Amino acid sequence: MRKVAVIGVGETQFGAAQENTEVELFAEAAMDAIGESNLKAKDIQALFLGNVLGDFSEGQGMVQAFIAENIGAHNIPANKYEGACASGSMAVRDAFMWVASGFYDIVLAGGVERAATMGTALATRTFAMFSDSRYEYPSGLTFPGLFAILTHLYSAHYGIPLEKLREQLAKVSIQSYKHGSINPKAHFYGKYGGLAVDKVLGGFVVASPLTLHDCCPFSDGAAALVLASEEMAKKLTDKPVYITGIGQASSGPLVNQQDYLPRIRAREISSEQAYKMAGLTPDDIDVCELHDCFSTASLIAAESLGFFEFGTSGDAWEKGEADIGGKVAINPSGGLKAKGHPIGATGAGQVYETVKQLRGEVEPERQVEGAKTGMTDTLGGNGGTICNTILQRGW
Amino acid sequence: MEYKLTFKDFNEALKQNKLLGLKCQDCSAITVPPKMACRSCTSTNMEIVQLEGKGKIKTFTTIFVAAEGREGEAPYVVVLVELDEGPWVMGNLISIDPDEATMELIGKKVRMGHKVFPGDKYSAGEGVRPLFSFDV
Numbered sequence: 382m383r384k385v386a387v388i389g390v391g392e393t394q395f396g397a398a399q400e401n402t403e404v405e406l407f408a409e410a411a412m413d414a415i416g417e418s419n420l421k422a423k424d425i426q427a428l429f430l431g432n433v434l435g436d437f438s439e440g441q442g443m444v445q446a447f448i449a450e451n452i453g454a455h456n457i458p459a460n461k462y463e464g465a466c467a468s469g470s471m472a473v474r475d476a477f478m479w480v481a482s483g484f485y486d487i488v489l490a491g492g493v494e495r496a497a498t499m500g501t502a503l504a505t506r507t508f509a510m511f512s513d514s515r516y517e518y519p520s521g522l523t524f525p526g527l528f529a530i531l532t533h534l535y536s537a538h539y540g541i542p543l544e545k546l547r548e549q550l551a552k553v554s555i556q557s558y559k560h561g562s563i564n565p566k567a568h569f570y571g572k573y574g575g576l577a578v579d580k581v582l583g584g585f586v587v588a589s590p591l592t593l594h595d596c597c598p599f600s601d602g603a604a605a606l607v608l609a610s611e612e613m614a615k616k617l618t619d620k621p622v623y624i625t626g627i628g629q630a631s632s633g634p635l636v637n638q639q640d641y642l643p644r645i646r647a648r649e650i651s652s653e654q655a656y657k658m659a660g661l662t663p664d665d666i667d668v669c670e671l672h673d674c675f676s677t678a679s680l681i682a683a684e685s686l687g688f689f690e691f692g693t694s695g696d697a698w699e700k701g702e703a704d705i706g707g708k709v710a711i712n713p714s715g716g717l718k719a720k721g722h723p724i725g726a727t728g729a730g731q732v733y734e735t736v737k738q739l740r741g742e743v744e745p746e747r748q749v750e751g752a753k754t755g756m757t758d759t760l761g762g763n764g765g766t767i768c769n770t771i772l773q774r775g776w
Numbered sequence: 777m778e779y780k781l782t783f784k785d786f787n788e789a790l791k792q793n794k795l796l797g798l799k800c801q802d803c804s805a806i807t808v809p810p811k812m813a814c815r816s817c818t819s820t821n822m823e824i825v826q827l828e829g830k831g832k833i834k835t836f837t838t839i840f841v842a843a844e845g846r847e848g849e850a851p852y853v854v855v856l857v858e859l860d861e862g863p864w865v866m867g868n869l870i871s872i873d874p875d876e877a878t879m880e881l882i883g884k885k886v887r888m889g890h891k892v893f894p895g896d897k898y899s900a901g902e903g904v905r906p907l908f909s910f911d912v
Contacts (some may be wrong), residue, residue: 506843510898515783516809519893519903520854520866521839521846529837530856535880537835589838589877636808636856636864719855 382481386614386621386775388607389418390733391491395568395602398497400772403435403444404546406603407493408452414489415452418562419617425607426485429476431468431492433727438495438506454489458656465511465763469604470629470768476608477624486613491605492730493614494723497598500657504599504649508724511762513634525596527763529588530676533675539692547590549695551581554594554718556704560747567602568721594621594710595676595726599667600721604729605734619776622736626659626771628652632692635763645764652758655769661754663687666709666771668738668749670731671758673716679703682758683711684742686769710749713738717741728768731757739774781810790890790904795829797863798822808863815863819898829888830911831859836881840872845896857864857886867906887911891896 391413393406401409407430415422430445441447445459462471469492476490496504496598508524532550536543554577561567562574576594584592614621628651632638638646656662663686671686673679680694690695697703703711714720714734717727734754737743757770780799785803786809789796797808801823805816813820836854842850851874858865868891870880886908893903 498784501841502844502847505841506845506896506898509843509893513809514899515903517866518899519905520868521842521849521852521893522854522866523839523841523843525841526837526839526854529856530835531880532836534835534856536879543879585840586838587841589840619790633811633815634809636866639856639858639864657853 383483384611384623385396385477385480385608386611386623387732387736387772388609388614388621389414389416390606390736391600392566392604392730392733394566395600395723396497396665397568398603399601403432403439403441403493403495406449407448407491407605407713410491410603410605411452411489414607414682418607420607422429422741424487425454425457425489427457427488428454428459429472429488430459431472431723431728432461433463433465433468433494434496434499434507437579438499443723460684464766465761466672466722466724467728467731467759467766467768468640468725470757470759470770471766473606473732473770474627474629474768477627480600480608480610486610488604488608490505490608490729492726493603493727494725495601496723497601499599501599509583511765516634523588525588525591525675528677529591531643531681532590532677535680536619538643541692541695543590546695547582548578549699551578553673553679554581556698557712557716557718560713560729561719563744564715564720567715567719568598569715569719573719580673587602591675597674597722602721602723602726602730604726604733606729614775618628622738622739622772623775623776624770625773628654628769630741630767632764638764643681644691645681645685645760645767647764647767648657648682648758648760651767652686652769656769659771661771665754666714666756667754667757668710668735669758670716670734671712672705673712673718674722674760679711682760686756686758695759705747705749713743713747713749715769726755728731728759731759732770732772735772739772777820778821779812786810787904790906791892793829793888793890795827795888795906797825797827799825806861806863808865820849827859827861831857831886833884833886834858834864834882836869836875851875855908866904867908869908871909885911
């Protein structure tokens with residue numbers, strides 16, 4: 382297997398409903414990534430795209446083919462990945478494997494979504510399609526509902542009083558808002574930077590006990606990455622970021638994960654694959670962009686990734702161990718909570734942020750000083766799809 | 777290979793307040809909702825069994841923001857129930873005011889009825905879910 386590098390990255394602003402089409406959004410991100418790689422679109426050999434709900438948000442299926450043609454990468458194979466909120470990361474993983482195998486030298490990977498354009502009612506309905514349509518949706522399960530269920534279970538399972546847990550969760554959101562408020566690409570750029578705990582706790586309840594501030598927004602946006610073989614990377618950039626570990630795993634309906642909940646078994650399998658491939662452990666990770674679709678999801682993810690003991694992540698956040706300067710800097714981008722969640726693009730956006738961190742190119746207030754090794758973690762649906770990526774500086 | 781317990785058959789039984797599962801003839805685990813392979817050992821050697829529909833609440837939420845087309849149902853309580861036979865199932869809970877659902881629900885004994893979700897334009901017809909009430 383060959384070494385594979387990320388040699389160029391691009392990303393649109395993540396944000397509220399806007400009027401650019403999915404093709405336009407991804408084209409902007411893609412051309413930035415291709416330009417940064419000192420390439421032209423005609424040099425791209427294949428496109429791997431995460432896109433989940435384009436058919437609902439703008440009546441567009443097979444968007445990947447239209448994107449390839451639109452940016453001038455005529456007639457290349459263009460594939461779409463759907464793994465709910467982990468779609469972008471699935472696309473990156475397949476792109477990685479095709480380059481690692483030697484089949485391609487230079488590919489484009491990423492994702493695009495107009496989740497905000499759908500509006501809350503349709504977005505809530507379509508996101509619920511990533512639970513079991515036959516055996517879960519009839520009960521009216523929504524995505525906030527799923528993580529609300531896990532919040533109560535987490536409280537009972539680890540014996541943490543709900544009131545205490547909710548305060549810790551509020552601090553998770555506040556940390557994400559703090560970083561997102563100074564990230565110009567973030568959905569909540571310039572907003573909620575100094576939100577108080579009581580404002581989070583007193584927010585509108587979406588699904589008990591989670592309030593609006595425990596939940597990520599529906600966002601529009603796109604992110605794109607150029608992946609290249611080591612040989613090509615050395616010719617094209619001084620700062621290649623190598624994908625040294627990658628993993629993916631799946632699960633069934635929530636109730637059938639009963640032996641592990643509130644742990645997500647698929648995440649433990651996926652992250653173990655990534656650590657093993659990279660020859661690293663959780664202690665080696667300087668910065669991690671993880672899937673904080675809900676505040677509780679951050680705690681569950683950080684534990685399954687091995688950063689903190691099970692049931693102790695809330696304490697870790699309170700002590701600053703999950704912040705810049707702590708044990709591991711989690712979501713210095715603002716995460717899904719504050720940077721936003723354009724679901725097909727989210728995983729690629731996490732890689733974008735991690736690459737920028739490793740290159741030392743983010744705003745000084747949220748730069749993790751000297752970061753050499755980063756990780757991404759993306760969850761689709763109820764844990765039905767989990768992807769993890771480990772990235773390391775190549776210079 | 778024949779699919780032993782289909783969604784349709786499972787659903788029709790649920791409408792009669794009968795909860796069906798599949799008992800593995802190799803490892804004895806009970807699989808519900810139905811699958812081709814045992815959730816525990818992946819054997820396909822399973823037989824249909826009827827479950828009691830009794831258990832205790834493991835966790836819950838009250839949903840205030842419902843999906844498109846179901847706004848009128850909110851607020852409502854979703855529960856995960858551990859059946860006496862072992863498997864967990866998802867359903868709704870009556871017996872309490874959804875606004876008053878607290879952690880005290882966890883561990884409460886419940887018994888199963890059912891409620892039909894008539895379906896929407898995306899759902900390929902109706903669905904049925906367990907509707908739990910306190911078992912007093």
